[in-house]
Amino acid sequence: xxKLKYALFTGCTxxxxxxxxxxxxxxxxxxxxxxxxxLTEASCCGASHLQDYDDFLSLVLNARNIAYAExxxxxxxxxxxxxxxxxxxxxxxxxxxxxLKKRVNEKLEEVxxxxxxxxxxxxxxxxxxxxxxxxxxxxxxxTPLSQFNIAPFYGCHNIRPSELQNESHKTKESAYRPTSLxxxxxxxxxxxxxxxxxxKCCGFHVELQAPKTASILTGNAIAxxxxxxxxxxxxxxxxxxxxxxxxxxxxxEAIGREVKLPVLHMQQMIGLALGCSSEELGLQHHVSKVNxx
Amino acid sequence: MSTSNITTQKVNFKVxxxxxxxxxxxxxxxxxxxxxxEEVVLDILNRIKWDHDGSFSYRRSCRHGIxxxxxxxxxxxxxxxxxxxxxxMVDLFGSELTIEPLSIKRAxxxxxxxxxxxxxxxxxxxxxLISDVQEHPEHEHIVTPEEADQLNEADLCIQCGACHYxxxxxxxxxxxxxxxxxxxxxxxxxxxxxxxxxxxLQHLHEEGQGLWDCVKCFECAEVCPKDxxxxxxxxxxxxxxxxxxxxxxxxxxxxxxxxKHSIAKHGMLDxxxxxxxxxxxxxxxxxxxxxxxxxxxxxxxxxxxxxxxxLDEIQKLIKSSSTAKF
Numbered sequence: 025x026x027k028l029k030y031a032l033f034t035g036c037t038x039x040x041x042x043x044x045x046x047x048x049x050x051x052x053x054x055x056x057x058x059x060x061x062x063l064t065e066a067s068c069c070g071a072s073h074l075q076d077y078d079d080f081l082s083l084v085l086n087a088r089n090i091a092y093a094e095x096x097x098x099x100x101x102x103x104x105x106x107x108x109x110x111x112x113x114x115x116x117x118x119x120x121x122x123x124l125k126k127r128v129n130e131k132l133e134e135v136x137x138x139x140x141x142x143x144x145x146x147x148x149x150x151x152x153x154x155x156x157x158x159x160x161x162x163x164x165x166x167t168p169l170s171q172f173n174i175a176p177f178y179g180c181h182n183i184r185p186s187e188l189q190n191e192s193h194k195t196k197e198s199a200y201r202p203t204s205l206x207x208x209x210x211x212x213x214x215x216x217x218x219x220x221x222x223x224k225c226c227g228f229h230v231e232l233q234a235p236k237t238a239s240i241l242t243g244n245a246i247a248x249x250x251x252x253x254x255x256x257x258x259x260x261x262x263x264x265x266x267x268x269x270x271x272x273x274x275x276x277e278a279i280g281r282e283v284k285l286p287v288l289h290m291q292q293m294i295g296l297a298l299g300c301s302s303e304e305l306g307l308q309h310h311v312s313k314v315n316x317x
Numbered sequence: 318m319s320t321s322n323i324t325t326q327k328v329n330f331k332v333x334x335x336x337x338x339x340x341x342x343x344x345x346x347x348x349x350x351x352x353x354x355e356e357v358v359l360d361i362l363n364r365i366k367w368d369h370d371g372s373f374s375y376r377r378s379c380r381h382g383i384x385x386x387x388x389x390x391x392x393x394x395x396x397x398x399x400x401x402x403x404x405x406m407v408d409l410f411g412s413e414l415t416i417e418p419l420s421i422k423r424a425x426x427x428x429x430x431x432x433x434x435x436x437x438x439x440x441x442x443x444x445x446l447i448s449d450v451q452e453h454p455e456h457e458h459i460v461t462p463e464e465a466d467q468l469n470e471a472d473l474c475i476q477c478g479a480c481h482y483x484x485x486x487x488x489x490x491x492x493x494x495x496x497x498x499x500x501x502x503x504x505x506x507x508x509x510x511x512x513x514x515x516x517x518l519q520h521l522h523e524e525g526q527g528l529w530d531c532v533k534c535f536e537c538a539e540v541c542p543k544d545x546x547x548x549x550x551x552x553x554x555x556x557x558x559x560x561x562x563x564x565x566x567x568x569x570x571x572x573x574x575x576x577k578h579s580i581a582k583h584g585m586l587d588x589x590x591x592x593x594x595x596x597x598x599x600x601x602x603x604x605x606x607x608x609x610x611x612x613x614x615x616x617x618x619x620x621x622x623x624x625x626x627x628l629d630e631i632q633k634l635i636k637s638s639s640t641a642k643f
Contacts, residue, residue, distance in 0.1 A: 036586040039623045041615045064626040068586040072533050074576040076555035078641040084634050085580065131638045135630040184535035185546075199539045200394045201409055220393065225485045225534035232595050233569040234530040240489045241532065270606055270615070309613050 025057050028155050031093035031143070032060040033111065035104035036068050037262040044306025045262045048291035049103055049148065051304045055164070055295070056156050060101070063092050069110040072181075072229065083124070084131045086114035087139040091132060099144045101151050103291070105181035105261035106229075108147040112192055115145050147182055149260040149290055150193035153204055158211040166299040168213025172256065172316070174293070175217040175249035175285075176205035177268065179261030180225050199223065205260065208290065212297035221248035226267040236278060242267050243279035255316060256286040258293045265289055270311045286314045324354045326407055332365060333417040334373075335424050343424065345415070346370075352403045359387055359398040361416075362428070375428035382542060385477030389428050390417045395479040397542040419482040435478050438494045442502040442520065447513035464509045471504035471550050473543040480537035480547050492526040496537035496547035499528065503550035506557060518563040521554055528554055529569035559641045571595045574643050581635050584625025589616060 038046040053060050066089040068074075070082040090111060093100035102108040118125040119141045129138055146154070152161070183189060186199040195204055202223050206216040226245055227238030246268060249257050259265050268287045276282050287310070288296075295305040296317075307314040328350055335343035348365055359380060366373040376386040380399040387398040392410045406414060416428075423430040480496040481487055487495040494502075502521055505511045521527045528551055537547040555573070558564040572595040579587045579594075589607075593600050610616050617623070625631060 036588065039585065040588050040617045041610065043614060065584075065630075067584040067625050067631050068576065068580050070576055070580075071586070072552075073573045074580070076552060077559055077573040077577065077643065078639055079552075079556055080640045081577070081635065081638045084638040085631065088630070088634065131634055134637055135627075135633055137630075180534040180536075185538045198409055200392070225532050225536070227485075227532055229533040230486075230530060232572055232592065233524070234486070234490070234532075237486055237490050237493075237530060237532065241485055270610055273606070309615060311609050311613055311615070 025160065027057050027059060028151075029059040029061070029098060030101040030151060031096050031098040032062045033066050033089060033093070033100050033102050033107055034062060035102065035107040035262070037266065038103060041266055042262040042289070042309075044309040045103060045265070045289045045291065047304065047306040048289055048295050048300070051300045052291050052294045052298060055298045055300065056152070058156070061096055061098060063089065063100070065089075065092050069107045071106050072110060075110065080127075082110070083114050083117065084128050086111050087118060087128045088132060088135070088137055090115060090143055090145065091137045091139045093143040093145075094140050097142070099146060099151070101146060101148050103148045104263065105147065105179040106263055108145065108192075109181035109188075112145045112188060115141065116188055116191065144192060146192045147260060149182065149204060149208070150195055152294070153208065154194045158207055161208070161211040161294065161297075165211070165213055165297045167297055169209075169293070169297055170213045170215070172214050173217050173252070173254050174209045174214040175219060175252055175254035175257045176209060176222050177226070177245060177249070177257050177259040177264055177287075178202050178205055178223045179259055179264045182260055183223060205258065205290065209258065209293070212293055214293075214297075217249060217252040217254040219248040219252035219254075221245040226264040228263040228267045231267070231271070235274070238267070239271065239274040239278035242271050243275035243281070243283050246272065246275060246283040246285055247279060247281060249285055250283060254285060256288055256314075258288045258290055260290040262289065268312075272312055284312050286310065286312055286316065288314070322354075325351045326354075326412065328352050328403075328407060328412045328414055330361065330365070331413065331415045332373075332427075333415075333421065333424070334427055336427075337425050343421070352407070354402075354404045356403045357399055358389070358391060358396065358401045358403060358406065358416075361403065362387075362389075362398055374426040383475060385475035388419055388477040388479045388482075388542075390419055390482075391415070393417075395419055395483040395540045397477055397479065400542050419478055432478055434491070435476075435481050435495070435497065438481075438498040439476065439501060442494060442498045443513060443517055444498075444501045444505065446505060446508060446511055447517075448510050449512065458510060460509060468504050468507040471500050471507065471545055474500055474504070474545045475543055477542065479540045479542060480545075483536045483540040485534055485536065486530055486532050490525070490530060493530050494521070494526055496531075496551065499531075499554060500545050500547040500550045503554050506554060514557075515561060515563060518554070518558055518561055522558055522563055522565070524567060524569065528558070529567075556641070559643050564643060568595050568599065570643065571597075577635065577639070581632055583622055584628045584631045585623055587619075587622050590619070590622075
């Protein structure tokens with residue numbers, strides 16, 4: 025299997041509230057012969073909230089992050105949907121507006137950096153599908169997940185706006201009928217659960233501002249997966265994960281029904297199928313207990 | 318166009334039927350039809366009415382994507398029936414298609430819904446130019462092409478309601494203005510002739526109904542048949558709140574500004590610090606979940622907070638590139 029190499033933008037969550045996401049990313053990278061150069065200089069992407077406050081500053085900071093990937097002459101891999109959206113959106117705007125790019129580069133020059141536009145920005149899910157390939161994953165599976173019904177939860181910021189998202193990867197994804205995560209579940213030997221909420225919003229971004237809205241959306245998502253007879257859910261986004269894993273009490277209260285399911289990161293699911301141990305994958309860090317291992 | 322390129326396909330349509338005057342519950346009727354690659358969804362609605370059941374009801378008028386009357390949902394996807402090609406729908410969803418009104422809970426008869434909430438919210442943001450027009454102006458009020466460019470995209474909205482009824486926040490929060498109303502508000506906020514900037518923005522700033530309740534899911538951008546990109550307008554309105562000095566200190570504004578403070582201090586986001594900064598004393602309500610997370614090793618203590626390398630660069634850029642004040 026050929027060696028792959030990427031610049032890894034971890035985002036903030038992987039270093040704090042979802043340590044298991046960082047652990048499982050590194051565990052499966054080793055299995056898949058992927059070298060990840062961590063961009064330790066990177067700042068927060070602004071998570072679409074800094075963008076509400078100061079658009080130009082958020083562009084400068086995100087362009088700086090990409091500039092570090094460019095310095096390594098590597099594709100930037102993200103492991104958070106919201107990091108992906110904000111970084112890819114910055115790239116799109118700078119690559120299509122030379123005046124804006126110039127203004128951003130004037131700032132970056134002050135710290136000896138330049139945004140060129142030479143590095144692609146891609147979420148790890150699509151990097152795995154595009155560059156490793158589902159067939160390779162299938163061949164490498166040692167512990168097929170065949171006894172599990174797995175509900176994919178895509179996360180908004182990987183699939184919408186689809187025009188922008190589809191610029192970064194070869195796997196073309198429809199926002200209305202996404203298939204990448206389903207395909208990955210099948211490659212890992214699992215059974216996919218089809219349910220209405222799989223491409224819907226988890227409510228994470230308004231957890232503080234509009235807690236009721238956020239909790240209802242979380243509750244609906246878990247309830248949809250449960251009604252689809254899912255044993256567990258899987259998501260490529262650590263923010264969705266936080267919401268679905270840690271907020272079940274509020275979600276249950278909001279929709280008037282007890283909802284709870286184990287929720288795995290996409291990396292943990294691959295790791296399980298490839299024979300990683302539950303400790304390596306950080307399954308002990310979940311609030312909604314992973315009760316099937 | 319040569320007719321030899323037209324292909325046909327068998328499709329089973331599962332069509333939502335309901336008459337509020339007669340039916341206790343809605344039901345779905347199956348219609349099997351051959352559809353051609355030349356047809357749009359509206360052609361199918363017409364054929365159901367003309368060939369199968371004359372009582373089938375839907376709104377239609379211009380059939381050119383201008384009037385906004387015929388928006389419905391196909392397999393859950395809001396779409397303008399006169400613009401959506403059947404081939405694209407079959408390519409995307411296969412040969413089993415479910416045809417429903419934009420909002421099932423607002424259905425009056427088949428595809429026809431009571432769009433009252435949409436218009437109420439549209440009306441609430443004062444969707445018109447507010448300006449003291451001089452009866453005898455002394456000079457022309459020239460709007461430059463650059464100024465007009467700011468609002469052109471938002472001006473394309475045809476009020477079809479596709480984004481409004483695709484919005485999950487509208488679905489669960491009846492006070493929320495929704496993406497169409499916001500895009501329309503932006504259209505006038507961005508108009509240099511409008512004199513109600515601050516007043517309208519104050520209205521949009523209010524929690525519960527206003528901009529801060531947008532969940533940032535991008536459903537509105539994805540669904541809009543006229544590429545109005547409502548969430549882009551919502552983001553621009555957020556920025557205006559700060560630029561025009563309308564933003565007041567609340568959990569949402571502190572949350573947005575808190576990112577800058579955190580990045581200036583650590584490069585990365587300090588998750589716990591952000592919640593504290595945003596909530597203030599309100600942080601107590603998060604303690605039960607925080608304790609659960611702490612037990613699972615999900616909370617990093619302030620003294621262990623990771624920092625980005627070359628933090629001095631980030632701090633320098635924040636100083637030199639900040640454009641907003643709060």
